[in-house]
């Protein structure tokens with residue numbers, strides 16, 4: 001058994017001995033939702049921006065029907081069907097169920113979600129954001145086919161183990177504006193660290209799959225597929241000759257300053273996500289990542 005598996009089993013065993021109740025009790029959600037907004041257009045854009053569309057739509061599949069396979073050191077996770085189908089989608093859910101799932105990673109039954117669903121980055125979505133995304137999902141055609149199950153072996157298939165993982169390793173990004181920075185910089189920070197979830201790949205993770213955010217988005221040299229995601233620090237990006245202009249252009253088109261194109265997973269992020277971003281949002285992100293333009 002590999003080291004992450006051993007640690008997970010040890011934690012489960014310790015829990016069974018000392019805190020068994022924690023594993024069996026449903027998780028309780030913090031938030032109530034206070035918005036009645038239903039701006040479908042804004043919601044559809046936010047669903048693009050946050051990767052809900054790209055990560056829940058398989059190639060040649062129906063929108064939001066799931067089936068996208070995500071590699072991880074713990075096995076293969078498969079995104080579920082989130083169309084409004086009553087039994088195999090989320091058609092029986094309330095807006096509150098939805099917001100608790102997306103911002104807190106807790107299912108309507110009080111079960112924890114795996115962090116392959118990057119809910120840790122979605123904690124900063126506002127009530128209005130959630131209500132708008134929810135409204136956009138209501139008009140998606142229902143798909144009756146459930147997505148395939150995760151292909152994750154023991155012990156990671158014991159979902160209750162995540163109840164112990166969470167207090168130790170969960171790192172949610174809760175946004176607050178920095179007063180000495182511009183509005184644009186703050187918007188960029190919100191997007192990069194929050195819903196655009198750049199850190200999901202570009203931040204390091206510990207052996208338990210937990211995000212290590214204390215140093216910032218300093219790169220991940222051990223991506224599940226064996227590759228690496230470079231740092232997104234000012235120093236590194238400057239050394240790579242990124243400028244405000246060529247960064248915005250690369251996130252929009254996938255074409256790099258030297259005429260080459262982004263490889264691997266970054267190409268997919270551009271195709272499915274950042275190529276749809278509003279210019280204002282790309283500009284704000286470049287301002288956050290590189291500093292204020294001259």
Ligand code: HEC
Nearest residue numbers: 050051052055077078079080082101102113114116117118
């Ligand atoms: C990187 C891929 C990824 C992105 C981006 C993503 N999801 Fe998911 N989502 C998943 C995976 C994987 C699961 C399954 C988690 C589990 O089983 O524990 C999931 C689960 C869910 C669920 C629970 C469904 C159920 O049947 O219990 C909802 C709702 C959901 N996602 C909505 C969203 C929304 C809304 C967004 C955008 C704000 C989003 N997702 C972005 C991968 C993703």
Ligand code: HEC
Nearest residue numbers: 196197198200201228229230240262263264265266269274
């Ligand atoms: C699904 C994983 C993933 C996500 C999410 C992701 N990236 Fe990347 N990114 C990568 C990988 C992998 C590379 C290396 C690509 C290559 O080798 O061509 C990369 C490369 C880059 C580079 C090039 C850096 C260099 O070496 O010069 C930039 C800039 C970048 N990403 C920005 C972003 C931004 C901004 C976001 C958020 C909107 C983001 N990435 C989200 C995986 C990801």
